[in-house]
Amino acid sequence: MTDSSTPGAAERLLDTAARLFYARGVSNVGINEIIARAGVARMTLYHHFPSKDALVKAVLEARRAERAAWLARADELASTPRGRMLAVFDLLESWVQTPDFRGCPLVAASFELGGQFNPAIPYARDHITAVREFFAERAEQAGLPANVAAQLQLLLEGATVTALVQGSAAAATEARAAAAAVLGMPQGGS
Amino acid sequence: MTDSSTPGAAERLLDTAARLFYARGVSNVGINEIIARAGVARMTLYHHFPSKDALVKAVLEARRAERAAWLARADELASTPRGRMLAVFDLLESWVQTPDFRGCPLVAASFELGGQFNPAIPYARDHITAVREFFAERAEQAGLPANVAAQLQLLLEGATVTALVQGSAAAATEARAAAAAVLGMPQGGS
DNA sequence: GCTTGTATGTACCGGTCTGTATAATCTGGC
DNA sequence: GCCAGATTATACAGACCGGTACATACAAGC
Numbered sequence: 001m002t003d004s005s006t007p008g009a010a011e012r013l014l015d016t017a018a019r020l021f022y023a024r025g026v027s028n029v030g031i032n033e034i035i036a037r038a039g040v041a042r043m044t045l046y047h048h049f050p051s052k053d054a055l056v057k058a059v060l061e062a063r064r065a066e067r068a069a070w071l072a073r074a075d076e077l078a079s080t081p082r083g084r085m086l087a088v089f090d091l092l093e094s095w096v097q098t099p100d101f102r103g104c105p106l107v108a109a110s111f112e113l114g115g116q117f118n119p120a121i122p123y124a125r126d127h128i129t130a131v132r133e134f135f136a137e138r139a140e141q142a143g144l145p146a147n148v149a150a151q152l153q154l155l156l157e158g159a160t161v162t163a164l165v166q167g168s169a170a171a172a173t174e175a176r177a178a179a180a181a182v183l184g185m186p187q188g189g190s
Numbered sequence: 191m192t193d194s195s196t197p198g199a200a201e202r203l204l205d206t207a208a209r210l211f212y213a214r215g216v217s218n219v220g221i222n223e224i225i226a227r228a229g230v231a232r233m234t235l236y237h238h239f240p241s242k243d244a245l246v247k248a249v250l251e252a253r254r255a256e257r258a259a260w261l262a263r264a265d266e267l268a269s270t271p272r273g274r275m276l277a278v279f280d281l282l283e284s285w286v287q288t289p290d291f292r293g294c295p296l297v298a299a300s301f302e303l304g305g306q307f308n309p310a311i312p313y314a315r316d317h318i319t320a321v322r323e324f325f326a327e328r329a330e331q332a333g334l335p336a337n338v339a340a341q342l343q344l345l346l347e348g349a350t351v352t353a354l355v356q357g358s359a360a361a362a363t364e365a366r367a368a369a370a371a372v373l374g375m376p377q378g379g380s
Numbered sequence: 381g382c383t384t385g386t387a388t389g390t391a392c393c394g395g396t397c398t399g400t401a402t403a404a405t406c407t408g409g410c
Numbered sequence: 411g412c413c414a415g416a417t418t419a420t421a422c423a424g425a426c427c428g429g430t431a432c433a434t435a436c437a438a439g440c
Contacts, residue, residue, distance in 0.1 A: 024304035031399085040418090042418090042419085046399070047417080052399090108301045110354070111297070112215055125355050154349050154361065154365055157348035158345060165300055165314045174344065221428060232388085233389085234388075236429070242428065
């Protein structure tokens with residue numbers, strides 16, 4: 001019986017793998033390092049996950065849920081549709097300043113895992129779709145034209161990548177200002 | 191004596207490596223495959239490039255120049271500053287429809303090559319800076335506020351990533367429309 | 381003709397990778 | 411007490427990796 005009070009081997013493996021994959025890339029992290037850092041025996045990993053690919057897929061699934069929860073937090077930061085859309089960019093500003101920020105983990109995995117059938121693309125696509133739906137619903141509530149959802153998503157994704165490459169939070173701030181302009185909020189608050 | 195009429199081993203290695211790295215990722219392509227596809231002996235590669243890292247760096251350098259040339263082509267597509275800024279998004283629309291489009295190669299390399307000192311980041315940063323300068327110069331010529339340069343760069347980068355993940359050119363078209371709005375060109379031409 | 385630089389082919393080294401085999405150990409339920 | 415399942419430890423297989431060693435071939439310049 002799996003004990004839910006202690007972390008549990010599977011969960012600890014998942015967290016450790018997610019952290020290492022995000023920090024250094026899926027291809028650059030081996031099974032040996034994952035089990036060593038998780039404090040778990042080799043066979044235990046292969047007991048819970050039949051292969052490294054399966055572990056990667058499980059990590060992507062967890063990341064997908066994590067990003068959805070991140071997006072949902074914007075609703076708690078503001079009460080109006082416009083404010084909630086802008087709050088996403090506040091979350092971005094905080095996120096890019098995290099010490100171990102390395103861009104969107106789903107997009108990052110989509111880039112590293114090349115090949116014909118990239119297992120990360122569907123997860124990244126789902127996330128982008130979710131972002132667009134988030135913006136689209138609230139844009140409609142605010143009586144804004146439908147194309148603002150796409151604009152905001154493009155700004156968000158562009159700022160995420162640019163912040164990583166520039167190693168600076170400036171892009172997130174610029175994206176917030178641009179979003180405020182798109183939303184017709186001249187000042188945009190602070 | 192290096193013969194410039196025939197491709198030359200070094201150039202062929204560079205092209206082959208660039209293509210393979212872009213299609214499947216640096217870590218997922220070995221030396222053996224590069225020399226096999228380039229039709230070059232193993233020792234010839236190590237004669238021109240002391241290590242795989244050096245080859246990767248040379249490829250990144252070539253990609254950087256390639257992207258700069260791509261950006262410069264926008265000036266030939268229009269005569270006004272505003273038109274030239276918008277033309278960049280026309281180029282993007284064409285690019286993302288290329289069969290082997292895989293996003294910006296410099297950004298892609300920045301994601302795959304993890305680690306503390308990522309050799310691709312400086313190249314990607316230079317490129318983003320060049321894009322911003324391109325927009326900034328022409329925005330000033332057009333009498334537009336300085337922050338439109340950042341907005342357009344964020345839209346461009348966001349659309350590049352989104353088009354890759356979505357496997358569609360729609361994001362590029364949306365970015366073009368958003369750029370036209372930022373530039374105060376309601377219709378944006380076609 | 382000889383030298384020099386470039387390219388070739390092949391075999392090999394040490395290391396790392398994913399995944400498997402095998403046997404010992406711990407733990408909770410009945 | 412006993413059994414079943416989860417976990418551990420270790421050793422190993424098979425493949426691939428980047429990089430080197432060595433001997434050879436070819437072409438051009440003097």
